Amino acid sequence: MPGKTQNQEFIEDAFTIDHKFDVIVVGAGLGGLAAGAELALNNKKVLLLEKHESPGGYASSFVRGRFEFESSLHQIDSVGTVENPGHLGQFFIKLGLIPDRLQFFQAPEIYCSMFYDGKRYVLPFGFKEYEDSLISYFPNEKTQIRKFMKVLLQIGEGAYVGIKPLKLLIKYPWFVRVLGLKLEEFLGKFFTNRRIINVIGQLWGYVGQNPLDVNALMFCGMLHSYLVNGGAFPNLTSHNLSLLIATRIRELGGTVKYNALVDRMLMDGDRVIGVELLNKERYYADAVINNLNPRCTLQKMIPPEKVPKAYLKQVLAPSIGPSIFCVYLGVNRTPEQLGLTTYATFISTSENIGEICLQSGLEETGLIVATCYNNIHPNISPPGTSIITLITIQMGKDWHTVPPQEYNSVKDKVANDLVSIFEKYLCPDIRQYIEVCEIATPLTAYRYTKNLDGTI
16 A cells, blocks of 8 residues: 555644634634634634743733833724623623723823823824814814814724625725825825824824824824724733633633744645644644744744745735833832823924934933823722833844844933933823833843734
């Protein structure tokens, strides 16, 4: 008899051991957790594999001293309230988490925007409230603000209405018109005042792109969702939220495995039929959902001859997005004592936000986001204290040229720059109250997620 092919051995192995599933989900970040939960809700035999000892990806936390810091989460949109849930809130209700096992705090404002000249703009949730606030800050732009808000509402509604393209074009023409526009281009159709463009476009950082590159449709969809549903933060911290979703997957009959690093995809011809872990364990499924970096997947986990060259080129063509540099501060004063009244404050040291973002953050930092978590989650830190994070966007490639022996000194220098900006514009006495300080660079993000250059 002829010998067995490798694929035949794979397939026989799948039926001789209890490692066969309907679906395998690789990676237990929020995307993988959501996919696993939805499959489990639909009675699929699902296996969720995570290389770390706990789920969540960027949705995690860490402890230093008496403080538990959020790794990256600021606020979540599309949660809404129990009475009026957004799309994500409906998902959590369907999953059986809201309201008994999971609650959310609502952010006090969508954001605060502060500039080098000391001017401060606090923008509230709600379409009418947001529009009225913009008009109060920029009364000479009243007509254009109202035109912009009307278009924003049209784009947001168009994104959620499942209708035919022709009707979309007729009823929501701006949804189609904005498709190929960058944010700067789009806002320029309504405003020439640089300051109002910067204030409205302030949430560009949440998209994870340079403001000059942000897709207008993506930005408008995000802003619309925040205005309609508000911003929310889990009462359990994001790490415990991730654990809760993983627990729910198991309760619904799914399997979740930690410390399970997927080394390669198992193929039968051109079809993925399973995965092999670093420890050589194999698992098989009718379908595999991959929540990992696509470049890593195609270049390391699938044989090169199995990947169509045109598709590989399509995946590799886009430039790698930015990462973040974070300073985590545990402070032995309350927000009230520090004079911090807002949750997330964007501080810009220049009017040319696009230009300062293109500069290397290792030389000079011109834009930070200062977040006081106690202003959304009052009990997130011990009594009499506050948790503050200072974040700036950086390109991971900028850190490639830093010699290993200089890494710590460069890291400390950039962190000091962020604290100095926060000190100058928002909290003059902050240094004397810092009890804990932790720093994360794009290389930190890469080591944890293996996303190229620590991209977000």
